[in-house]
Amino acid sequence: MTTLHQRDEGTSAVLESRHYHERAKARIAGGVNSNVRLSGSPICFESGTGSRLTDVDGNVYVDYALGMGPNILGHAPPVVTAEVARTLAIGQLFAGQHTLELELANEFCSCIKSAELVRFGLSGSEMVQAAMRVARAYTERPEVIKFEGHYHGWFDNILINQTPPVAAQGNPIPRPHHLQSAGQSPHASEDIVVLPWNDAEAVEQYVGANASRIAAIITEPIMFNTGGILPRPGYLEHLRRVTKAHNIVLIFDEVITGFRVALGGAQELYSIRPDLSLFAKALGAGFPIAALAGRRDIMELFASGGVNHSGTYNANIVSLSGALAALRELSANGQAAYRRINAVGKALMDGIVAAGRRHGTDLQVSGVPSAFHTCFAGHPIHDYVTYSTTDQKRLGRFLAALLECGVRPTSRGTWFVSSTHTDDDMKSTLDAVDSALRQVS
Ligand SMILES: Cc1ncc(COP(=O)(O)O)c(C=O)c1O
Known part of the structure; x- marks a missing residue:
């Protein structure tokens, strides 16, 4: 997997994306067409296939944003x-x-x-x-x-x-x-x-x-x-x-x-x-x-x-x-797609929880295997008020570090899993989680 880290020191790994964003802002309000996209890194993508996205700088990402959820069968199924x-x-x-x-x-x-x-x-x-x-x-x-x-x-x-x-x-x-x-x-x-x-x-x-x-x-x-x-x-x-x-x-x-x-x-x-x-x-x-x-x-x-x-x-x-x-x-083959999604999602959830423990952090993983969320909090979360005191700054740094490693959950920390995520994706994702936690712990 290409990771954003592979650029020379001092050069931006998303230079073309930045240039595009500047040009787009001159013509499109905010350079985006949905306010949700104002948050997070303004990356311009070239294409998506299966679980992977490629941006205009040639970086490849394992994508867990999946268009904010829709691409359950991966990109361009x-x-x-x-x-x-x-x-x-x-x-x-x-x-x-x-x-x-x-x-x-x-x-x-x-x-x-x-x-x-x-x-x-x-x-x-x-x-x-x-x-x-x-x-x-x-x-x-x-x-x-x-x-x-x-x-x-x-x-x-x-x-x-x-x-x-x-x-x-x-x-x-x-x-x-x-x-x-x-x-x-x-x-x-x-x-x-x-x-x-x-x-x-x-x-x-x-x-x-x-x-x-x-x-x-x-x-x-x-x-x-x-x-x-x-x-x-x-x-x-x-x-x-x-x-x-x-x-x-x-x-x-x-x-x-x-x-x-x-x-x-x-x-x-x-x-x-x-x-x-x-x-x-x-x-x-x-x-x-x-x-x-x-x-x-x-x-x-x-x-x-x-x-x-x-x-x-x-x-x-x-x-x-x-x-x-x-x-x-x-629906095909006795819902084989869901078996795959749930198996990958469960392995990811378990792996992320284990990484959090190894690093001694208060990282929490919640949801279900096909869609889960990561955040940092030392208390139980069951509603908006208990969620509102989670550490948003640390979550932002964690997500930015993941992106640098070529792993892309949504900008608010939700992970969507598709039927096209591979065992390789899983492994590189858990490596990236390890590296990101090292940076933010
Ligand atoms: C639960 C829920 N309801 C409604 C909507 C609005 O859907 P749309 O963006 O397709 O208008 C969203 C969008 O994310 C949503 O998450």
């Missing part, structure tokens, strides 16, 4: 790209239907057990909007409960309290709104109630007193937008019980967990049947597609035309064929 290439010639958009839509819907619904009806779109952000809208229409109630530390897309009405300040005296319940962006309308999120996550009592109390106003609870089933925090045993079951008891729509936001933690998503892993759930990322294995699915009686509100869900590019041929090929590959 031949079974997917060949299928997309094959369908390019039939056209892209018809402002009408194509038989691939039903083919994908059948495949999708055979994977996701709670999916009685489905709608396809392009991004997780818009499917969150559709989910909240249809839940409000179904229940004829206004409020939606979201949780502190969770992210459900960048639209005004939901982009709140992902990274709120933590008050010394503890934050009140429900949490005061913290808008995440300048220019956001404070009115758009008036009907959103923010509660701490993994806190069954907070939900019990708020819902107990306000049930008649609450349309839905939306949750990431595993909190990946703050650390990689698992639900406490019984927590998701508790959400299911409380929502059922009060006719509140339970929405799982499986944009990250869907088709990643299991073919049937986190709802399969935890054996919970949400009323609605939404998917993106791994569903398209790199091609842009998202889905909202769930109970027939709720989803039927789209069918009647009473609840609007629209989009010029929804169910375009490229997205459909990419997703269909991806789902077939993920």
Whole structure:
């Protein structure tokens, strides 16, 4: 593996990337096209194949960012790209239907057990909007409960309290709104109630007193937008019980967990049947597609035309064929892809934990083998508040040192594993972890 260390002293290993970034900033706001990419090293990539990325300076990286999760079959997976290439010639958009839509819907619904009806779109952000809208229409109630530390897309009405300040005296319940962006309308999120996550009592109390106003609870089933925090045993079951008891729509936001933690998503892993759930990322294995699915009686509100869900590019041929090929590959050979992903991911998690111990650090590894998170903290982490006191500076240095060694988790410390990560990747990754820990310990 080429590592960034192999450059002569005094020369930058990412010189071309830096030059590109300067030129790009003169034409593209910030030189990037998603604010998430403003953080971390502004590397310009040339290409990706399997588990590896090559940048414009010729550096090669073992990639665990995987496009922020989607590339579960690695970069440019031949079974997917060949299928997309094959369908390019039939056209892209018809402002009408194509038989691939039903083919994908059948495949999708055979994977996701709670999916009685489905709608396809392009991004997780818009499917969150559709989910909240249809839940409000179904229940004829206004409020939606979201949780502190969770992210459900960048639209005004939901982009709140992902990274709120933590008050010394503890934050009140429900949490005061913290808008995440300048220019956001404070009115758009008036009907959103923010509660701490993994806190069954907070939900019990708020819902107990306000049930008649609450349309839905939306949750990431595993909190990946703050650390990689698992639900406490019984927590998701508790959400299911409380929502059922009060006719509140339970929405799982499986944009990250869907088709990643299991073919049937986190709802399969935890054996919970949400009323609605939404998917993106791994569903398209790199091609842009998202889905909202769930109970027939709720989803039927789209069918009647009473609840609007629209989009010029929804169910375009490229997205459909990419997703269909991806789902077939993920299901093939008794789900061999997941066996590989979970084996590699578990070995990495175990190896990183062992390296942390060897170096006497407080490195923590949490999550599941297909998606896990590394951070530095001497205390247990179970929610946003306990995560907020992890050592972010040391994490930043650790991630920078890994990048220097040619290993690339996401800039916030999440590692996504693909079916194409090799034993060699694993070995060089654990060597890099060892070297990075030596530098930051
Ligand atoms: C849990 C979750 N929901 C929604 C979104 C928004 O999805 P998209 O970026 O496709 O709009 C994301 C994006 O990372 C996410 O992690």
